[in-house]
Amino acid sequence: MDSSIKMAVNDLDFFYADFQALHRILLKFTSNQVTALIGPSGCGKSTLLRCLNRMNDLIPYSRVKGQVLLEGRNIYDPNVDVVTLRRHIGMVFQKPNPFPKSVFENVAYGLRVNGMRDRSMITERVEKSLKQAALWEEVKDRIHESALGLSGGQQQRLCIARALAVEPEIVLMDEPCSALDPIATQKIEELIHQLKEKYTIVIVTHNMQQAARVSDVTAFFYLGKLIEVDETKKIFTRPSLKETSDYITGRFG
Amino acid sequence: MKGISYTASGRQRKERSIRLVFFAIALASIITLGLILLFLFMEGLPIFKKVSVQDFLLGKYWYPTDDPADFGIFALIMASIAVTGVSAVISIPLGVLTALYLAEAASARLRQWVKPVVELLAALPSVVIGFFGMVIVAPFLQDVFNVATGLNLFNAALMLAFMSIPTICSISEDAIFGVPAELKEASLALGATHWETIWRVIIPASISGICTAVILGMSRAIGETMVVLMVAGGAAMVPGSLFDPVRPMPASIAAEMAEAPFRGDHYYALFATGIVLFAFTLLFNVVADYISNRYRQVGAATL
Numbered sequence: 305m306d307s308s309i310k311m312a313v314n315d316l317d318f319f320y321a322d323f324q325a326l327h328r329i330l331l332k333f334t335s336n337q338v339t340a341l342i343g344p345s346g347c348g349k350s351t352l353l354r355c356l357n358r359m360n361d362l363i364p365y366s367r368v369k370g371q372v373l374l375e376g377r378n379i380y381d382p383n384v385d386v387v388t389l390r391r392h393i394g395m396v397f398q399k400p401n402p403f404p405k406s407v408f409e410n411v412a413y414g415l416r417v418n419g420m421r422d423r424s425m426i427t428e429r430v431e432k433s434l435k436q437a438a439l440w441e442e443v444k445d446r447i448h449e450s451a452l453g454l455s456g457g458q459q460q461r462l463c464i465a466r467a468l469a470v471e472p473e474i475v476l477m478d479e480p481c482s483a484l485d486p487i488a489t490q491k492i493e494e495l496i497h498q499l500k501e502k503y504t505i506v507i508v509t510h511n512m513q514q515a516a517r518v519s520d521v522t523a524f525f526y527l528g529k530l531i532e533v534d535e536t537k538k539i540f541t542r543p544s545l546k547e548t549s550d551y552i553t554g555r556f557g
Numbered sequence: 558m559k560g561i562s563y564t565a566s567g568r569q570r571k572e573r574s575i576r577l578v579f580f581a582i583a584l585a586s587i588i589t590l591g592l593i594l595l596f597l598f599m600e601g602l603p604i605f606k607k608v609s610v611q612d613f614l615l616g617k618y619w620y621p622t623d624d625p626a627d628f629g630i631f632a633l634i635m636a637s638i639a640v641t642g643v644s645a646v647i648s649i650p651l652g653v654l655t656a657l658y659l660a661e662a663a664s665a666r667l668r669q670w671v672k673p674v675v676e677l678l679a680a681l682p683s684v685v686i687g688f689f690g691m692v693i694v695a696p697f698l699q700d701v702f703n704v705a706t707g708l709n710l711f712n713a714a715l716m717l718a719f720m721s722i723p724t725i726c727s728i729s730e731d732a733i734f735g736v737p738a739e740l741k742e743a744s745l746a747l748g749a750t751h752w753e754t755i756w757r758v759i760i761p762a763s764i765s766g767i768c769t770a771v772i773l774g775m776s777r778a779i780g781e782t783m784v785v786l787m788v789a790g791g792a793a794m795v796p797g798s799l800f801d802p803v804r805p806m807p808a809s810i811a812a813e814m815a816e817a818p819f820r821g822d823h824y825y826a827l828f829a830t831g832i833v834l835f836a837f838t839l840l841f842n843v844v845a846d847y848i849s850n851r852y853r854q855v856g857a858a859t860l
Contacts, residue, residue: 357746359742359745359746362742362745364664364665387748387749387750388748390745390746390747390748391747391748393746394746394747395742395743395746397739397742397743397746399739401737401739401740401742401743402743403740403743403744403758403762404740404761404762405761413744413747413749413757414747414748414749416757417744417747417748417749417750417753417757418747418748463743466743466747467746467747470747470748
């Protein structure tokens with residue numbers, strides 16, 4: 305097995321009741337790389353992302369076929385404890401969703417539910433995570449104030465810090481900048497660049513320029529199928545398929 | 558050039574008159590409420606010419622028909638508080654836990670069925686619940702606990718709990734179900750279990766709604782008349798045990814109003830009891846309103 309492959313999606317089908325949202329997806333995610341999932345709305349890219357940490361388990365009447373291998377082990381195996389699995393795979397959502405708690409408690413939450421009790425260890429890890437998410441300088445004086453008082457961009461970086469605090473190996477991002485202004489977006493993109501040194505990142509985005517800027521590999525989806533996947537440079541300069549080039553040049557979608 | 562006309566037209570006059578009509582309709586119910594209150598105070602306050610406020614509220618003896626009469630409603634107030642308190646101890650856990658189950662654990666199909674059924678409990682006429690308490694629960698309590706009468710504080714509290722559970726459950730369930738899915742997902746994505754998510758995220762985020770539900774449920778219990786009239790036992794004394802018969806304020810008013818001479822002292826005293834009761838329910842509602850506004854912001858991010 306190629307050791308640089310962190311996660312592999314193997315012949316994955318996904319159904320919402322009778323509707324098949326994903327068709328035989330085959331995709332590999334390389335360690336310390338950013339993979340962007342692009343495609344028009346409803347193409348299945350978010351569905352795929354949510355299959356990677358089994359968030360779709362929450363949807364009633366949904367069904368998965370095929371495998372998602374995390375370091376060679378199928379996460380849909382019945383023996384897998386989904387709670388532990390999710391600790392290893394962080395997620396950042398489309399809309400910033402901090403808990404209605406203080407900045408500190410937001411970041412400490414994942415540590416606490418994972419059994420960390422030592423106050424000084426928690427404090428240390430909270431500070432480290434906020435620094436990693438490039439938020440520390442902005443919030444260090446209001447760390448015990450409500451997270452809902454932060455700006456949208458700050459809230460989203462707080463959500464990133466919250467995800468990083470539990471030291472996941474993979475970070476999934478579901479259109480993390482879609483609710484943010486360009487300045488906040490730029491900050492998050494810079495952050496993604498830094499984070500890939502430590503993490504494997506999968507990002508869903510509607511923004512073509514963003515995919516081009518932040519990712520190493522881009523996968524293009526259409527109607528629940530993976531159309532083309534390649535190095536980002538190649539996808540945006542010389543895509544092999546006409547559908548891909550039509551989409552990235554804005555001719556449809 | 559004609560230009561655009563900015564002057565008020567017939568349409569705008571129509572808008573204004575529609576607004577007036579709605580205002581008048583809204584005003585009608587407020588005025589009615591005001592008149593009832595005015596009446597309540599006009600008929601209740603005269604008793605304080607005979608009895609001081611302190612003696613009325615803290616007097617232990619309620620012998621309104623004796624000569625000289627005693628108008629102390631302390632026993633009635635304590636009865637109301639005891640009955641409401643005990644019923645809250647029963648109804649809060651049952652109501653809130655049912656709500657949690659329905660919102661978080663039950664399948665969508667089960668929820669669809671159970672919630673209306675719980676709400677239907679609220680539609681049971683209180684006289685039916687009172688009848689049930691009298692005929693079924695009272696003899697049962699008498700046998701099982703070997704007490705003098707099954708018509709007592711505990712029976713009344715139990716029946717009132719039945720009546721407030723639907724309120725508590727239904728409003729709590731709305732609050733819990735209304736916690737944004739984003740918060741729940743954020744918690745689960747961090748490796749929290751469902752239970753940890755409920756305890757650390759969902760309950761804190763919906764606590765104001767749950768508190769409101771509890772207080773509204775209790776305010777329903779304290780004002781309820783028919784049930785306490787039928788099953789509380791009716792003895793105007795400060796309760797010493799769970800199985801003492803008691804006479805809560807609404808029961809006292811309902812039982813005695815018919816025999817109290819019109820505009821006599823007894824009549825005034827009963828209206829004054831009504832004022833005290835009103836003060837309690839008003840307090841409950843104000844607190845509920847305050848809590849639901851105070852902790853309103855629970856949502857996901859506001860940009």
